[in-house]
Amino acid sequence: MKTIPISLLGSGAMGAELLLHAERYALPVASVFDINTPFLEENITKKFSVAIDFTLPHLVLNHIKLAAKKGINVVIGTTGWAEHKEEIRSIINDSGIGVVYGSNFSIGMQITFRAVKELATLLNYVDEYDVAIHEYHHTNKVDSPSGTGLSLASILIDSIDRKKNIERNTVQEKIAKDSLHITSTRLGSVVGKHIVTADSSFDQIEIIHNAKTRTGFALGALRAARWIDGKKGFYNFEDIFEETLQVND
Ligand SMILES: NC(=O)c1ccc[n+]([C@@H]2O[C@H](COP(=O)([O-])OP(=O)(O)OC[C@H]3O[C@@H](n4cnc5c(N)ncnc54)[C@H](O)[C@@H]3O)[C@@H](O)[C@H]2O)c1
Numbered sequence: 215m216k217t218i219p220i221s222l223l224g225s226g227a228m229g230a231e232l233l234l235h236a237e238r239y240a241l242p243v244a245s246v247f248d249i250n251t252p253f254l255e256e257n258i259t260k261k262f263s264v265a266i267d268f269t270l271p272h273l274v275l276n277h278i279k280l281a282a283k284k285g286i287n288v289v290i291g292t293t294g295w296a297e298h299k300e301e302i303r304s305i306i307n308d309s310g311i312g313v314v315y316g317s318n319f320s321i322g323m324q325i326t327f328r329a330v331k332e333l334a335t336l337l338n339y340v341d342e343y344d345v346a347i348h349e350y351h352h353t354n355k356v357d358s359p360s361g362t363g364l365s366l367a368s369i370l371i372d373s374i375d376r377k378k379n380i381e382r383n384t385v386q387e388k389i390a391k392d393s394l395h396i397t398s399t400r401l402g403s404v405v406g407k408h409i410v411t412a413d414s415s416f417d418q419i420e421i422i423h424n425a426k427t428r429t430g431f432a433l434g435a436l437r438a439a440r441w442i443d444g445k446k447g448f449y450n451f452e453d454i455f456e457e458t459l460q461v462n463d
Pocket residue numbers: 223224225226227228229247248249250251252253267268269270271273290291292293294316317318319320354431
């Protein structure tokens with residue numbers, strides 16, 4: 215395996231997990247940037263090809279601006295920056311760097327996305343079922359609903375014609391039939407649990423993904439880092455996930 219030096223943006227829960235597994239993918243960590251040593255031009259002292267960002271939503275745009283200036287490819291694991299997506303896309307296109315982003319880098323969740331897509335395609339033909347999403351995360355999470363929950367909601371909305379919009383707040387009165395309800399609980403140290411429920415008067419179908427540790431996210435992000443090395447363009451991990459499976463474990 216070719217050795218590709220990387221840097222980590224963020225040394226929190228995900229940064230620590232990436233550090234544990236990076237060597238296994240021949241991705242030596244040249245530098246770690248965080249709140250004490252932010253990802254600023256003057257703090258870049260070593261060479262690396264790919265940066266992996268697990269920081270905070272409001273930092274992502276500036277991180278991409280600097281990566282574009284320095285010709286560094288990026289894996290964005292941070293969630294909650296959708297408002298900057300188009301600006302980020304044009305920076306990437308103008309600069310010619312490569313960036314892969316994903317609401318959830320876990321292989322298990324990518325498989326779950328595909329199962330939910332299949333469920334949604336079939337539910338579109340079966341009016342008897344209503345559908346909703348609930349997600350649990352630890353109490354340090356800053357965004358709600360989770361990026362992954364919103365990705366699941368998009369999959370359902372895109373395939374089920376009778377669901378027209380996403381209702382992300384607690385509903386205090388009767389919910390509109392064409393709203394897809396997504397709700398969140400913040401609880402203790404839950405790594406991330408997502409439940410998609412389809413309910414009819416005669417049965418209930420649940421698809422549940424329950425992350426036990428952060429390792430699954432880290433391994434997916436490291437595979438994505440190997441995959442994006444040397445590429446140009448803006449990619450959603452969901453679209454290239456199958457290709458990253460060819461990166462050896
Ligand atoms: N896409 C995925 O698969 C996935 C999985 C887990 C977490 N996440 C997301 O990743 C992000 C980080 O999660 P986490 O659990 O590691 O969070 P965390 O709070 O443990 O870590 C955040 C990190 O950001 C750093 N930081 C804060 N201010 C900074 C600054 N000004 N410059 C540089 N770094 C700064 C902190 O030092 C810390 O290391 C969140 O957005 C979370 O939703 C995504």
